Amino acid sequence: MKRNKILLIEDNVILAETIKELLVISGFDNIKVLPNGINIEEEIESFEPDLFLMDIKLQNEKDGIMVATRIREITATPIIFISSFNDKATIERVKDVNPEAFIVKPFSKETLIITIEIILNNHYVKSTVNQEPENKIDNEILYIRDRGWLKKIKVFEIDFIKTEGSYTRVITKDKEFTLRSPIKDIISNLPCGVFLRVHKSFIINLKNIDAINSKELIIGNHNIPIGKNHYAELQNRITKINS
Numbered sequence: 060m061k062r063n064k065i066l067l068i069e070d071n072v073i074l075a076e077t078i079k080e081l082l083v084i085s086g087f088d089n090i091k092v093l094p095n096g097i098n099i100e101e102e103i104e105s106f107e108p109d110l111f112l113m114d115i116k117l118q119n120e121k122d123g124i125m126v127a128t129r130i131r132e133i134t135a136t137p138i139i140f141i142s143s144f145n146d147k148a149t150i151e152r153v154k155d156v157n158p159e160a161f162i163v164k165p166f167s168k169e170t171l172i173i174t175i176e177i178i179l180n181n182h183y184v185k186s187t188v189n190q191e192p193e194n195k196i197d198n199e200i201l202y203i204r205d206r207g208w209l210k211k212i213k214v215f216e217i218d219f220i221k222t223e224g225s226y227t228r229v230i231t232k233d234k235e236f237t238l239r240s241p242i243k244d245i246i247s248n249l250p251c252g253v254f255l256r257v258h259k260s261f262i263i264n265l266k267n268i269d270a271i272n273s274k275e276l277i278i279g280n281h282n283i284p285i286g287k288n289h290y291a292e293l294q295n296r297i298t299k300i301n302s
Contacts, residue, residue, distance in 0.1 A: 066108035096126030
C-alpha cells in the first residue's frame with residue numbers, strides 16, 4: 060500500500076503551492092493543503108494522512124505547535140515542522156511535541172524530499188516490525204495488553220471503542236480496557252461488517268445497538284453521539300423495522 064498522503068499546513072499561499080509542486084514532482088501525488096489547523100480532528104478522520112508537514116506560524120490563533128499537540132493526542136502519524144522560527148523559546152516548545160524533524164526555512168528541495176522519505180520509511184518499518192504488540196487479533200479473539208498481561212476478549216463482545224486523547228478505551232458489557240494505541244490502529248484489526256465508526260471518537264458494534272435516533276445511539280447504559288457525517292452510513296448498515 061502506497062504511503063504518501065501528506066497533509067501540508069501552511070498559511071503562505073505561494074509557499075504552499077511551491078511545496079506542493081515539489082512534492083508532486085518527487086512522486087508524492089496525494090497532497091492536501093490547509094492554511095491552519097482549526098478543524099484538524101475532522102481532517103485526520105477524513106483524509107487519514109501518512110505525514111504532517113506544517114509551519115509554526117499560522118493564520119489563526121492556534122500556531123503549528125498547538126495544532127501538533129492536538130495531533131499527538133489523536134494519532135502517532137509523523138510530524139515535520141518547516142519554519143523560519145528557530146529561536147530558543149520556540150525550539151523548547153517544539154521539543155514538547157517531539158516531532159520527527161524540523162526543517163528551517165529557506166530549505167532545498169533535496170532536504171525536504173530526503174527528510175520526508177526517510178521519516179515515512181522509518182515510520183513504516185516501526186509500525187510493521189515484528190515485536191510484541193499492544194494488542195493482536197486471532198480469528199474472533201482479541202488479545203489486549205493490560206497491566207503486563209495479554210488478556211483475551213471475544214471480539215463480538217465489544218460494545219464500543221472510544222478515543223480519549225492519546226488513549227483508547229475498549230468497552231465490553233462487563234469489562235473496560237485502556238490502551239495507548241490510536242483508534243485507527245485498532246479498527247484496522249476488527250472484522251469487517253460488524254464494527255462501524257459513528258463519530259470521530261467512537262467505533263461501535265452494530266449488533267449491540269439497543270436504540271438509535273439521528274443524534275445518538277444507546278448500547279447498554281451508554282449514550283453514544285452520532286457524527287453528522289456518519290449517520291447515513293449507519294442507517295445503511297442497520298436493519299430498520301418500521302412499526
